[in-house]
Amino acid sequence: MKSHSVVMLRRNFKHIARNPITVFNAVLMPILVMFMFVYMLGDAFSVGVDYVDYAAPGLMLLAVCYGLGSVATSVNSDMTKGIINRFKVMDVSRGAVLTGHVIASVLTNLLAIVALVGVAFLMGFSPSASFLDWLGVVGIVVLLGFAAGWLTVALGMAAKSPESAAMASVPLVLLPFFSSAIVPAEKMGPGLREFAEYQPFTPIIETLRGFFAGSPDTGDVIVALAWCVGIGLVGYLWARATFTKRA
Numbered sequence: 210m211k212s213h214s215v216v217m218l219r220r221n222f223k224h225i226a227r228n229p230i231t232v233f234n235a236v237l238m239p240i241l242v243m244f245m246f247v248y249m250l251g252d253a254f255s256v257g258v259d260y261v262d263y264a265a266p267g268l269m270l271l272a273v274c275y276g277l278g279s280v281a282t283s284v285n286s287d288m289t290k291g292i293i294n295r296f297k298v299m300d301v302s303r304g305a306v307l308t309g310h311v312i313a314s315v316l317t318n319l320l321a322i323v324a325l326v327g328v329a330f331l332m333g334f335s336p337s338a339s340f341l342d343w344l345g346v347v348g349i350v351v352l353l354g355f356a357a358g359w360l361t362v363a364l365g366m367a368a369k370s371p372e373s374a375a376m377a378s379v380p381l382v383l384l385p386f387f388s389s390a391i392v393p394a395e396k397m398g399p400g401l402r403e404f405a406e407y408q409p410f411t412p413i414i415e416t417l418r419g420f421f422a423g424s425p426d427t428g429d430v431i432v433a434l435a436w437c438v439g440i441g442l443v444g445y446l447w448a449r450a451t452f453t454k455r456a
Contacts, residue, residue, distance in 0.1 A: 243332075265334050285374035
């Protein structure tokens with residue numbers, strides 16, 4: 210199983226290397242969005258701190274979401290173009306096929322976030338996080354990456370075509386914009402404010418902000434962990450059930 214997962218992971222990275230658009234969406238696009246918000250729109254928002262310090266945690270979450278479309282498309286292509294049947298003939302573990310996509314997604318996310326944080330530091334990002342706080346940041350990011358990865362794999366497998374698979378991931382890309390990623394939820398209008406406060410990404414973003422500030426709120430951390438575990442569990446069970454049914 211472990212060796213099969215490594216083979217699938219290597220295969221996914223070869224596909225990524227052959228498709229520069231995937232690298233652009235996953236790594237460069239979040240950086241371009243950060244430049245746009247910090248330098249073009251940052252002065253329009255009053256958030257109580259330097260805007261780059263406020264926006265960086267939310268844009269890290271956005272970086273996780275930007276590469277999900279290619280993951281859903283890749284998974285769906287495997288399902289609809291007969292690749293899975295070839296793997297079955299080769300006696301490749303079923304779980305390894307899915308796990309390879311998820312791990313490749315998580316590693317791509319980490320690469321994108323490292324690049325984003327590096328650029329944020331060049332733009333004046335100045336967190337007060339201790340070593341343990343940074344470990345908390347990494348833990349939340351990795352957990353979110355696995356959760357989003359499994360949910361995206363499930364969406365890709367449930368879709369009827371690669372095109373519809375890519376569209377299925379669009380809500381995940383848009384959801385951070387309706388959270389506290391760009392502006393505080395309390396500054397939004399009625400209806401949108403309540404949605405931003407209670408959707409899953411806001412407590413995750415606020416947890417990252419708390420870690421970077423060196424004072425994470427226990428309530429935010431618990432809610433963020435619960436959302437990540439819940440999303441990941443739903444995605445995993447859905448993906449395995451769909452895979453068993455269709456493969």
